[in-house]
Amino acid sequence: MPQEILRQIPKVDRVLAWAGTASLVASHPRPELVTAIREVLERLRAAARSGVSCDLSEEGVVALVSAELDRRCTPSLRDVVNASGVVIHTNLGRSPLADDAEEAIHRASRGYSNLEFDLTTGERGTRYAHVEGLICELTGAEAALVVNNNAAAVILALSSLAQGRDVIVSRGELVEIGGSFRIPEVMLQSGAHLVEVGATNRTHVRDYRGAINDATALLLKVHTSNFAVVGFTAEVTTEEMSALGREAGVPVMVDAGSGCLIDLAAYGIAGEPTVRRYLAAGADVVTFSGDKLLGGPQAGIIAGKREIVVPMKRHPLLRALRMDKLSLAALEATLRLYRDERRAVREIPTLRMLTATPADLSRRADRILGMLRRRLPKTVTLVKQQGESSAGGGSLPLLGLPTSLIEVRIGGASAQQIEQRLRQTSTPVVGRIQRDRFLLDVRTILDHDFPNLALSLGEAAALLSESGQ
Missing domain, CATH: 3.90.1150.180 (Aspartate Aminotransferase, domain 1)
Structure with missing residues (x-):
């Protein structure tokens, strides 16, 4: 029985000659149409071998070919x-962009731009200059840098500040983010050595102090933005860690994760420190995402003291992690909206x-x-x-x-x-x-x-x- 059905399945040339295929021939390139026909015929053969009944009429086969062409022509990345x-x-692309950011992408994509060209001097410039001033203005940082996501920002910062040396982190802050990326694994890739202190639920200043030695390069605080430990807990504040860092001569870094630029407590959402607050509390450098609470494009933002951030701009990793011109355009437009908090809340979809x-x-x-x-x-x-x-x-x-x-x-x-x-x-x-x-x-x-x-x-x-x- 399967052999009889297999013999009834038409050849590619016969399908191409059918009157019902004429409209498909007119609207699709021949190679694409032939590929779709072959795909459909192969599925029909597989169904026949499995004993599944199929519609082998001209109308039925042409309908399958038309559906296959539609499938092949439909973009994989689609509106949802x-x-x-x-x-x-x-999974759905994180933060949708504000209209200003969308327009900025359109402008940057349709022609040339001064991406790395200094219009004042006529010489080569830096792409980071387009957003560094805005980031410093909005966070109180002395210097800033952007890369393609926050994991990249953390790797770059650790590689620059602590490669081959110790970084002290509380056990309660060794988070795993989406896609099974974990802080210990990110640290391993950076070349830094992880030193865990404290317990899962309680860490004290004395734990950090006891772990500091000549090999210590950095004290790292990780904002547990994707989970919470409640009950019998204790954590070292940024202020306390910064005081210890100054006492020991060790810089302090905060991975702020989501990266909030305005105080959401004013809108009934408490518990999310702003980047400005971390820096004001004494952190030497803060890293955070551009496409979470900030409401912009995918980006990793590094903000902090000049002597900490400037060496990162010369790090060999930076070229591999840099942002493209479209993301930079969208980030600049989004940051400009934050100059007026009411406008930011009104026009940035995530905040709205x-x-x-x-x-x-x-x-x-x-x-x-x-x-x-x-x-x-x-x-x-x-x-x-x-x-x-x-x-x-x-x-x-x-x-x-x-x-x-x-x-x-x-x-x-x-x-x-x-x-x-x-x-x-x-x-x-x-x-x-x-x-x-x-x-x-x-x-x-x-x-x-x-x-x-x-x-x-x-x-x-x-x-x-x-x-x-």
């Missing part, structure tokens, strides 16, 4: 509607989402509900509920932000079926499932996502209806 309620969603009030979100949910109910079929039921969002991105792990949710019900489909179908639509929608309910969190649905959200829900309803779910 983030309705999960996780503001800084690492984090600081949205429950009343704002309730009104937003009503807007979305009204729009969706006008456009979706009767098979879709939408129910407004209350819940919590999270900051995400390894930031503020204990923070629960009150939010408004929209429960989506489509016919008799389960929450898992709805979630799966919405990931397969033209613009995938990522929500969350709680207690067998599929939920959309309005906090992270951007204004320009509204039309795509409606279209995707409509597509999912149609797909579920066709499959009888």
